Amino acid sequence: MSITQQYLLDAYRAQQLGTATPPAPGTHDRQVVREWHDRRRFRAVLAGRPARGRVRRALRRWRTTRPHATG
Template identity: 60%
Template sequence: MNALHQHLLDSYRAARHAEPAPPLPGTHDLAVLRSARDHRRFEAVLAGRPAAGRLRLALRRLRPGTC
């Protein structure tokens, strides 16, 4: 069963029970990704690490011939 089938089934059940329909699949994906990013940054600050630019800094360390 894919996401569309599940959504149709949930919509049918909600209609049978006079409840509001669930949101469409993928509606809140960006909000979830932003929340996860913010949480990672918050944890980095609490641990005393830089909150931004960590990937670029790590790649710079791996590149030979740079300090």
């Protein structure tokens, strides 16, 4: 049974039972991949490797917006 056939069967069952229809296949794929990349980058920073991409931009933003101590 393919993913599409399983989805159609689940949607039919949900309609018959009056419950919510499940999300279509691939609906949240982009978000899952983005979170996976962010987690890998975060673990790299914790391991002492340089940050790249969105983590580096976030660290740069945090460093420039926090108040500096005057001495």
